[in-house]
Amino acid sequence: MARRSDHSREEIAALAIASAKKLISENGIEEASIRKVAGDIGHSPVTLYNVFEDFYEIIIAVAEGVLDEMIAAASTDLEGKQGREGLYELADFYVRFTQLNYHRWRLVTEYQLPKGKSLPQSYVEKMNAVLGFIERAIKHYFPESQAMERRKTAVTLWASLHGVCSVSSNSLARIPPRARRELARILVDRFVVGLEETPTPVSIAS
């Protein structure tokens, strides 16, 4: 039985997040539970409720962790990459990273926010940082005056990449995982030509 001052609040939080990260990375969110996390770090579940509001807060922390890792990896891998070649590299990077961190990345794209809850500001900022990499990669296709259009195009490209990567092995809409890289390249093929041919978008009024 863990004693009162064996670990501080912060230590317990760090231990719990590390344990949740391990559990989720290895077997997916479905196999993780607050009871398993508690058992793993040698405390009772209730101790975690003294440190976290609920299990969802632990999951958010794990999701933030994988965003941090993506931002760090992208910073070194995609530094200054732009245009056609930059977009191919970006696509490869995204496919590689989401495949390597499959279970945790699913938190980011598929985990459902419990109703009544909202994402912490820090999380939203990290999400925007990820989008920033795509925005920079397509930057030179857009004049500065078209920042909004550029932003929307970055979001579209990101969502499309996500679609290509997420429709994979286990969902009811099966595409073999090995096809992801090829489909991502096809996406960039079409997208990049589209961008090069019409640097100023033809945006259709709806």
Add this chain to the structure above:
Amino acid sequence: MARRSDHSREEIAALAIASAKKLISENGIEEASIRKVAGDIGHSPVTLYNVFEDFYEIIIAVAEGVLDEMIAAASTDLEGKQGREGLYELADFYVRFTQLNYHRWRLVTEYQLPKGKSLPQSYVEKMNAVLGFIERAIKHYFPESQAMERRKTAVTLWASLHGVCSVSSNSLARIPPRARRELARILVDRFVVGLEETPTPVSIAS
């Protein structure tokens, strides 16, 4: 208490699937359970285990239902639509349909297949029928000899559309639902120009 011959096997199956459809449509898969379905149709959960292998089989049936409905709706709405205009209509159709049937469509794209289980053949065929609509819409961009490339492009476009539509309200990667239509059009903007400019893809060797 339901009597033995109140309902045949088939009737119970139909009742259960209808109830699950209602529960999921209204509140999402998270709020549906085999116990609620059983209570809803006036039987015990175990009765459902006499008719279905497990709860997953009921969910698959609901997912097949929404695929059926999409195929029926697409057959009337997208009949003969091709090329640029056809793709805009297809995108609008997809956005509209997945928004209207949000909770059930999430089954198709996000529900995780339990390990050891595989999708029934009928399901795979319906999934292919959906892809068929996209393939036909891009048909005239590809010569008959490039059927494989056309197929892959259709899958890519579908996955991208899915990405744009799925990254929405409740997931940890938030895009406001009202943006979906606009992003889908941006996607088609780029994609269509890409297709028109290079009818024979530039496929990059990897």
Add this chain to the structure above:
DNA sequence: GACTTGCACTGAACAGTGTTTAAAATAGAG
């Protein structure tokens, strides 16, 4: 040093989940 206060921590309980087991009820056959 003893006493009180307050917090950390706990096992147990609550309301759920999918699923299995064993027993009861029923329908049809002989």
Add this chain to the structure above:
DNA sequence: CTCTATTTTAAACACTGTTCAGTGCAAGTC
């Protein structure tokens, strides 16, 4: 009317996230 085979069920099992009441420890005060 009895026997058998099947349908149906309540109860149990092993889980889930969360809440509650109670224990034990550490620090603050006298």
